[in-house]
Amino acid sequence: MAVDERVLQQELAGLDALEFDGDGAGRRPIVGRVWRSLWPKLAAFALAVGLWQLVVLSRWKPDYVLPAPGTVFAELGRIVTTATFWHAVSVTARRAATGYALAIVVGGLIGALVATIRPLRTAVGALITGLQTMPSIAWFPLAILLFKLSESAILFVVVLGAAPSIANGLISGVDHVPPILVRAGRMLGAKGPTLFRHVVLPAALPSCLAGLKQGWAFAWRSLMAGELLVILGNRPSIGGSLDFARQLNDAPRLLAFMIVILTIGLVMDVAFGAADHRLRRRYGLVDTAT
Amino acid sequence: MLFQEAALLPWLTAAGNVELGLRLRGVGRRERRAEAEELLALVHLAGMGERRPHELSGGMRQRVALARALAQAPDVLLMDEPFGALDAMTRDLLHDELERIWAETGLTVVFVTHNVREAARLGDRIVLLTSRPGRVAREFAVDLPRPRRIESPAVSALAGEVTAALRQEVARHGR
Numbered sequence: 001m002a003v004d005e006r007v008l009q010q011e012l013a014g015l016d017a018l019e020f021d022g023d024g025a026g027r028r029p030i031v032g033r034v035w036r037s038l039w040p041k042l043a044a045f046a047l048a049v050g051l052w053q054l055v056v057l058s059r060w061k062p063d064y065v066l067p068a069p070g071t072v073f074a075e076l077g078r079i080v081t082t083a084t085f086w087h088a089v090s091v092t093a094r095r096a097a098t099g100y101a102l103a104i105v106v107g108g109l110i111g112a113l114v115a116t117i118r119p120l121r122t123a124v125g126a127l128i129t130g131l132q133t134m135p136s137i138a139w140f141p142l143a144i145l146l147f148k149l150s151e152s153a154i155l156f157v158v159v160l161g162a163a164p165s166i167a168n169g170l171i172s173g174v175d176h177v178p179p180i181l182v183r184a185g186r187m188l189g190a191k192g193p194t195l196f197r198h199v200v201l202p203a204a205l206p207s208c209l210a211g212l213k214q215g216w217a218f219a220w221r222s223l224m225a226g227e228l229l230v231i232l233g234n235r236p237s238i239g240g241s242l243d244f245a246r247q248l249n250d251a252p253r254l255l256a257f258m259i260v261i262l263t264i265g266l267v268m269d270v271a272f273g274a275a276d277h278r279l280r281r282r283y284g285l286v287d288t289a290t
Numbered sequence: 291m292l293f294q295e296a297a298l299l300p301w302l303t304a305a306g307n308v309e310l311g312l313r314l315r316g317v318g319r320r321e322r323r324a325e326a327e328e329l330l331a332l333v334h335l336a337g338m339g340e341r342r343p344h345e346l347s348g349g350m351r352q353r354v355a356l357a358r359a360l361a362q363a364p365d366v367l368l369m370d371e372p373f374g375a376l377d378a379m380t381r382d383l384l385h386d387e388l389e390r391i392w393a394e395t396g397l398t399v400v401f402v403t404h405n406v407r408e409a410a411r412l413g414d415r416i417v418l419l420t421s422r423p424g425r426v427a428r429e430f431a432v433d434l435p436r437p438r439r440i441e442s443p444a445v446s447a448l449a450g451e452v453t454a455a456l457r458q459e460v461a462r463h464g465r
Binding site for chain 2: 015181183
């Protein structure tokens with residue numbers, strides 16, 4: 001036996017203990033953490049409402065065009081108690097979910113193929129980025145020609161809006177996998193699809209998530225544009241309600257629906273932010289000292 | 291095979307990294323867990339399996355990488371300057387650790403290093419290579435008794451001898 005086993009064990013354990021400076025210790029209580037992230041948002045909200053009230057008080061526009069925050073929030077409170085509102089929300093949510101899910105499938109598939117097959121990359125890599133810059137509303141005339149005024153027209157545009165971002169996120173994630181990890185994977189005997197599944201894909205995940213987040217933003221915008229343009233008589237939707245409020249010159253109702261759209265966007269953003277943070281924490285990309 | 295960096299997969303725990311090595315060798319799910327635990331115990335990391343690489347120190351990561359390399363059940367372990375990025379204290383301890391594991395497993399280890407003392411401390415044979423093309427310039431048989439200490443006079447003397455030969459080799463390129 002080389003060195004005294006027991007002494008070595010003790011020395012190693014001592015060194016390990018010294019190299020650690022309290023892991024996870026000092027995490028704040030949950031209430032404190034929530035409050036710390038919440039109060040700046042509440043302050044910003046109060047500021048925005050305050051500015052809005054000031055503009056109203058300045059009588060820049062008559063109040064049947066630009067109503068005061070109080071009126072709008074009262075209208076919002078009334079709307080959310082109606083069954084029609086929740087019907088509209090559910091129709092919109094179903095469209096968003098279907099469209100986004102389709103976009104993930106399409107974008108993921110295209111992304112995976114383009115990222116791994118080199119000639120394909122040369123052929124359509126730039127095209128994907130090009131598609132991303134295309135305003136999704138510009139697709140609607142074509143979508144309406146192809147699918148008439150239908151659910152499919154809306155889905156078509158939502159998918160076209162979101163899929164390029166999702167594909168791009170995957171492609172750039174795969175491009176930026178640290179070569180040392182690929183080497184490690186090869187060293188362990190992984191190659192081809194095994195290497196992709198065990199090393200490349202997990203390593204690309206943070207970038208994928210960024211793509212998914214951006215894809216969602218595009219999907220949501222496309223969906224709102226679609227619901228304004230493609231209004232199906234028997235199906236109330238959030239975008240449709242917005243347009244309806246404008247036709248009736250019902251400003252409080254219009255603004256109330258805008259707040260609903262904004263809120264949904266914010267909630268999704270927070271959800272993606274939380275997922276991103278968890279992932280980065282897991283991957284050791286967050287400085288835990290702060 | 292071990293690199294200068296531990297090259298652990300950051301999304302897997304220490305045990306997960308070792309288990310991936312076992313999995314890619316075709317070890318069944320149930321045996322994987324037990325065997326990974328054993329390997330981690332071998333490198334003195336029992337109970338650290340649930341930590342992720344970023345929660346480990348440099349020396350610990352390199353030990354996980356060693357356990358992962360051992361998971362492949364290799365005949366020869368190739369180590370490419372594995373302790374180069376570690377501090378001196380950790381490196382000394384890992385020399386002891388490697389010597390112990392080498393004695394326990396009976397593996398052949400090919401250890402690449404620029405640190406001549408490290409070579410004298412660990413090796414049975416020291417092979418001095420030329421640069422471009424990498425040919426064997428000289429070979430030293432080391433018959434110092436184990437356990438060795440890196441600061442011992444015998445190791446120093448041998449290191450001196452190897453260093454002299456190395457310098458000659460380097461000087462040849464300067465001409």
